[in-house]
Amino acid sequence: MLESATAAHKAPAKLAKKSTSQTKYWKPYQTRWNLISLLTLVVAFLENLLVPAQELVNNVTYRWFLVAYFAYLAIVYIAGSVVHGKVRLYSGHFAQLNASIGLLLVVQDLLTEKYAVIQQPFFVSFAQILDQMKTDHALLLASTWSSLGLWLISFVIGTIIGIALGLFMGRYHQFNYWAFPYLKVIGIIPAAAWMPLTMVIFPTSYLAEIFLIAFSVWFPVAFMTIGGVQSISKDYFESAKTLGFSESQILRKVVIPGALPNIFIGIFTAMGLSFTMLVISEMIGAKVGLGWYINWAKGVGNYTQVYSAIVIMAILFSIIFSLLNKFQDYALRWREKTN
Amino acid sequence: MVQLAVENVDRILEDNNGQKINVLEDINLHVGSGEFISIIGPSGCGKTTLLRLISGLDTPEKGEVSVDGNLIDQPDVSRGYVFQHGSLFPWETIKENISSGLKATNGHDYDKKLVDHYIDLMGLKGFENAYPHQVSGGMAQRAALARSIVLNPELLLLDEPMGALDAFTRADVQDVIQRVWKQTKTTMILVTHDIDEAIYLGTRIVVMTPRPGKIKEIVTNPLDFPRKRTSDEFLEFRREIQDKLNF
Secondary structure: OOOOOOHHHOOOOOOOOOOHHHHHOOOOOOHHHHHHHHHHHHHHHHHHHHOOOOOOOOOHHHHHHHHHHHHHHHHHHHHHHHOOOHHHHHHHHOHHHHHHHHHHHHHHHHHHHHOOOOOOOOOOOHHHHHHHHHHOHHHHHHHHHHHHHHHHHHHHHHHHHHHHHHHHHHHOHHHHHHHHHHHHHHHOOOHHHHHHHHHHHOOOHHHHHHHHHHHHHHHHHHHHHHHHHHOOOHHHHHHHHHOOOOHHHHHHHHHHHHHHHHHHHHHHHHHHHHHHHHHHHHHHHOOOOHHHHHHHHHHHOOHHHHHHHHHHHHHHHHHHHHHHHHHHHHHOOOOOOOO | OEEEEEEEEEEEEEOOOOOEEEEEEEEEEEEEOOOEEEEEOOOOOOHHHHHHHHHOOOOOOEEEEEEOOEEOOOOOOOEEEEOOOOOOOOOOOHHHHHHHHHHHHHHHHOOHHHHHHHHHHOOOOOOOOOOHHHOOHHHHHHHHHHHHHOOOOOEEEEEOOOOOOOHHHHHHHHHHHHHHHHHHOOEEEEEEOOHHHHHHHOOEEEEEEOOOEEEEEEEEOOOOOOOOOOOHHHHHHHHHHHHHHOO
């Protein structure tokens, strides 16, 4: 039938040839640093073992932690020295950081548990925190699950409401005219200000907490979504029309993907606010959750427990953050990489 | 046989001071089935506005634009439009872009073979799953062309689709357009400010003048196919058009 019109013009696509792991793990691989970082962990272990403690501390969990950390690094480093490519880049890149963490572990242990330079009980050693986490693991795990569940349902509700409102306000002038002034005035109110009211208005404190967290989420998401829709080039809408798209197809295939980069900015802003609101609302109204745990520990004066909950939050929120980041990378894979 | 009729069309815009500007004034143009019309003129002569009126993306203050007697007042799949910058959807792959119009009208039962055929014809094989930012400008424009032509329009409107390309890529895309025009017999209207391009592709050349935008003259292209950009006849006709553009 028809022959290829431009067989001679199959120019290679201008895909970036430098691999992403090369730009991500840019520190050069040096065996020296790998060894130093392992050494700092050995020092941390020996120091904890040999220097006498000022008070009674169960160091078993901490030492197991050090052993596990050491084993993990040793495996990564050995793999990196044998295999080239991503594993090697990864093992080389983080060697210096791992060395500094090892050093930090030594210093904090000496300052608190060993010589009590920093006053206890407000500052405790990492070993004490780990031991506390082990003793209290059942309650901490239940609290973590409860917090995660509450956060997830509230965040999803807030995000969906925010995106839906934002899309409609960005797309339809009439809707924007009537709704945007209210959005501006109501959305700017900090969710925490509603706390006393929600505690009496909602039948259960759980519902009140969902409302408060969702409230902290919907506004940044809606606001960024509106901007995202309005920033879409009118060329895309016009092409869609000449290609026979219906209004709902324009909404699904032009408006949503076009606004998506901004929607994600809104979601990430909202995420930080939602973590804050999660902890605050749990501290006030709840009988479960990490926020409640901290408040309860404060009541009984056990600051090691407070630290345990904080460490768990750091881990939990980091995981949520990086999962969301991965999701963003996938959803926006069509975008030109800027690095 | 008259297919497209533009009759006594005025397009008036107001600037920020409320001053009226005649973007187009008294435009009359009749285009028959299978023609290739090149509209040429300096920037600001309203040639893109005229193309938008024909597509239905814009409406005139006075006069009528119609196809086979049916008044045009909104865009339609029967009139394809290739934008200056292609405006492929950056969030869709080349293949998804090309099938987007078919999917919009036929749902998921669209003719996938037709899409593959045009991917092949446009030299896009191997880049079906690339995103628009990953391919060259020429490829993106060929994909944009495929996206419109795959819908089998009666009329294909080309709004300086080669304006942003370098000279080599431009010649390549011109040949692709000519080939598609000959094989599909689709009526095409091209807006350009490149005289060579207008002559190389057009069966008739519409010469426009600016402020207010008017049609100065419509010249029938005497050159036979295949055309050679360096032949004496080509250069002579080029001089003739050049003279008409110097006002």
